[in-house]
Amino acid sequence: MKFADIVINRPIEGPFTYSIPGSLKEDVKIGSVVEVSFGNKVVIGYVVGLSDKCDIEKIKPINSLVDKKLCLVPDILELTKWISNYYYSSWGEAISAAVPGVLKKSISGKRHRKEKHEEEIPEFEFIDGSDTHLTPNREQQEALDSIMGSMDAKSHRVFLLHGVTGSGKTEVYLQSIAYALKLGLSSIVLVPEISLTPQTVARFKSRFGDKIAVLHSRLLGSKRASEWHRISSGEAQIVIGARSAIFAPVKNLGLVVVDEEHETSYKQEDAPRYNARDAAIKRAEISKAIVILGSATPSLESFYAAKNGQFTLIELSERIDSRLLPAVDIVDMREEMTRAKKVPIFSQKLREWIEKDIAERKQVILFLNRRGFSTFINCRKCGYVIKCKRCSVSLTYHFDKKKLVCHHCNFNMEPPEICPECNAAYLKYWGLGTEKVESELNRFFPQATIARMDTDSTHKRGSHDKVLSKFKDGNIDIIIGTQMIAKGLDFPKVTLVGVISADTALNLPDFRSAERTFNLLTQVAGRAGRSDLGGRVIIQSYTPHHYSIQAAKTHDYNAFYDKEISLRKELYLPPFCHMVSLTLRGRKEERVFKVSDNLKASLEKEIKSKNIDILGPAPAPISKMKGMYRWNIFLRAKIAEDVTSILKKALDRNKSSGIIITVDVDPS
Ligand code: ADP
Numbered sequence: 001m002k003f004a005d006i007v008i009n010r011p012i013e014g015p016f017t018y019s020i021p022g023s024l025k026e027d028v029k030i031g032s033v034v035e036v037s038f039g040n041k042v043v044i045g046y047v048v049g050l051s052d053k054c055d056i057e058k059i060k061p062i063n064s065l066v067d068k069k070l071c072l073v074p075d076i077l078e079l080t081k082w083i084s085n086y087y088y089s090s091w092g093e094a095i096s097a098a099v100p101g102v103l104k105k106s107i108s109g110k111r112h113r114k115e116k117h118e119e120e121i122p123e124f125e126f127i128d129g130s131d132t133h134l135t136p137n138r139e140q141q142e143a144l145d146s147i148m149g150s151m152d153a154k155s156h157r158v159f160l161l162h163g164v165t166g167s168g169k170t171e172v173y174l175q176s177i178a179y180a181l182k183l184g185l186s187s188i189v190l191v192p193e194i195s196l197t198p199q200t201v202a203r204f205k206s207r208f209g210d211k212i213a214v215l216h217s218r219l220l221g222s223k224r225a226s227e228w229h230r231i232s233s234g235e236a237q238i239v240i241g242a243r244s245a246i247f248a249p250v251k252n253l254g255l256v257v258v259d260e261e262h263e264t265s266y267k268q269e270d271a272p273r274y275n276a277r278d279a280a281i282k283r284a285e286i287s288k289a290i291v292i293l294g295s296a297t298p299s300l301e302s303f304y305a306a307k308n309g310q311f312t313l314i315e316l317s318e319r320i321d322s323r324l325l326p327a328v329d330i331v332d333m334r335e336e337m338t339r340a341k342k343v344p345i346f347s348q349k350l351r352e353w354i355e356k357d358i359a360e361r362k363q364v365i366l367f368l369n370r371r372g373f374s375t376f377i378n379c380r381k382c383g384y385v386i387k388c389k390r391c392s393v394s395l396t397y398h399f400d401k402k403k404l405v406c407h408h409c410n411f412n413m414e415p416p417e418i419c420p421e422c423n424a425a426y427l428k429y430w431g432l433g434t435e436k437v438e439s440e441l442n443r444f445f446p447q448a449t450i451a452r453m454d455t456d457s458t459h460k461r462g463s464h465d466k467v468l469s470k471f472k473d474g475n476i477d478i479i480i481g482t483q484m485i486a487k488g489l490d491f492p493k494v495t496l497v498g499v500i501s502a503d504t505a506l507n508l509p510d511f512r513s514a515e516r517t518f519n520l521l522t523q524v525a526g527r528a529g530r531s532d533l534g535g536r537v538i539i540q541s542y543t544p545h546h547y548s549i550q551a552a553k554t555h556d557y558n559a560f561y562d563k564e565i566s567l568r569k570e571l572y573l574p575p576f577c578h579m580v581s582l583t584l585r586g587r588k589e590e591r592v593f594k595v596s597d598n599l600k601a602s603l604e605k606e607i608k609s610k611n612i613d614i615l616g617p618a619p620a621p622i623s624k625m626k627g628m629y630r631w632n633i634f635l636r637a638k639i640a641e642d643v644t645s646i647l648k649k650a651l652d653r654n655k656s657s658g659i660i661i662t663v664d665v666d667p668s
Pocket residue numbers: 134135136137140163164165166167168169170171172320321
């Protein structure tokens with residue numbers, strides 16, 4: 001072959017044709033990674049086609065081959081092609097997401113020095129291959145029979161494994177993986193980055209030893225490259241990793257496990273904006289493999305698909321040790337406010353329980369999903385609120401740094417002493433963040449040792465693990481933290497979990513806010529009562545009767561699902577429609593609005609069926625960010641394919657408008 005079709009990591013479709021120099025004729029194949037000149041730059045390109053003829057006159061040659069051994073397998077090419085179509089990225093961008101950047105660099109020999117800060121996750125005590133199968137209980141056995149039967153048949157099928165924490169889901173994954181191994185098939189296990197803790201890895205390693213390769217973002221440089229090669233050589237047949245592990249170059253894929261399938265961290269925030277769960281299903285379909293989606297609180301999409309027979313639902317209805325889920329109390333903060341005649345941080349009930357538990361040397365976890373000290377500052381005279389100059393949000397006061405900080409762009413400033421608007425000296429600090437809860441805890445419970453865990457307190461490498469090991473050793477009585485502490489932590493001495501405000505997630509302008517709230521409360525509640533000491537959860541709320549909070553109280557996923565799914569149906573929201581969210585950004589608001597209007601008009605012109613509707617344009621919930629004005633348009637359709645060509649044409653027509661348009665399919 002004389003010519004190669006090549007795509008690159010830019011938001012332009014391609015492919016572009018290059019000639020193959022004689023010296024590379026033998027080695028350039030479909031899937032090869034090469035260097036080419038593009039414009040006046042040298043960029044990485046991916047070969048997606050070969051041909052003998054070419055009509056273009058002035059054709060550039062391929063500069064070089066990055067690595068003879070690095071060749072993308074057909075499965076990955078097909079998967080990335082699907083991603084580029086479904087999520088509206090270029091094929092080159094999608095392939096780039098599949099080949100870790102650091103790998104490309106270390107292979108092309110540009111960076112052979114060992115990177116600074118190279119760090120692996122700390123080792124956790126375990127013995128390779130020491131762990132053996134547990135005898136499955138009845139429900140686990142039924143699940144395994146069904147999964148193994150499908151593997152024997154080598155037919156693609158998606159299982160949704162629904163069961164509370166501790167119901168034995170992981171044991172089902174482990175035994176399914178073992179069965180795949182027996183059939184000579186490989187497995188990929190996806191976990192949210194946050195659950196990729198030493199404990200999780202150790203559990204898999206102690207069952208499968210060095211057949212495991214681990215891929216995660218904390219793995220840097222050469223270690224990442226060597227794990228990649230262990231996989232593509234077939235030495236490691238089991239891959240465990242976060243989102244991008246779905247692109248691992250395994251051979252003979254038989255099984256993909258997506259643990260905590262509802263997690264929003266599976267959605268990538270930059271192009272290509274893919275959801276790793278959906279990519280996992282696609283990859284398994286391509287390889288005729290089995291998928292197991294596991295969760296205690298499945299996404300509405302997945303549970304709906306299971307109810308409709310698209311997925312096979314498997315329920316694990318009991319905890320292995322028959323331990324009861326913790327009792328959940330909901331405190332109506334409106335009543336507390338009336339009683340206290342101010343806005344209290346801790347209800348009387350929460351205070352009493354904290355006191356009691358720390359007196360008994362038990363441990364407490366408190367949760368608040370907002371960092372900082374005060375979340376907004378205004379002038380009591382003129383009402384002026386201090387906002388970020390570049391974003392349409394109020395600045396948060398951080399006590400540690402004595403600064404006002406923007407949580408979107410990190411802008412910070414000294415807090416003014418007088419109102420910038422009217423010069424009055426009446427600035428008042430409102431709202432509640434983790435720093436303030438920490439300081440109030442110190443005031444209320446001077447006898448206790450208190451630690452805070454949020455991105456401010458743990459941004460230094462290793463400090464996160466340090467706090468946790470101190471907590472584990474019983475040297476901390478109370479931890480106050482954000483989202484970060486909601487997942488995965490397993491500490492037997494934690495008997496009390498307090499949610500300072502259940503309303504923060506609920507009040508977000510987002511159709512998934514109820515789902516998020518239910519998931520978060522369920523997860524946080526799961527941190528309590530993990531031993532015979534028992535457990536209690538206290539949820540503080542100003543909307544205590546909301547169904548997401550009530551369902552969390554009774555640990556009733558089905559009740560939540562029934563209510564939420566009927567609302568989604570009524571409002572024509574996913575999973576009842578396919579949704580695409582468009583964001584237009586630019587420095588001049590007028591211009592952003594004008595282009596939004598034009599884009600809508602282009603869409604309307606293309607739309608010929610009644611099955612598609614357009615919402616907006618409207619200012620985005622955060623209408624200005626980092627100096628850019630933002631407007632949204634939403635498209636809703638019965639099926640995804642209906643939108644594709646219409647949207648592509650409309651985007652094409654508005655592409656040189658000077659306004660940045662991002663497309664987010666299945667926004668989360
Ligand atoms: P999940 O993944 O749903 O949280 P796990 O698989 O981690 O549940 O199981 C919870 C606990 O029960 C673990 O300590 C696990 O070792 C144990 N376990 C799981 N299955 C069995 C079984 N069949 N027999 C005995 N113990 C089990």
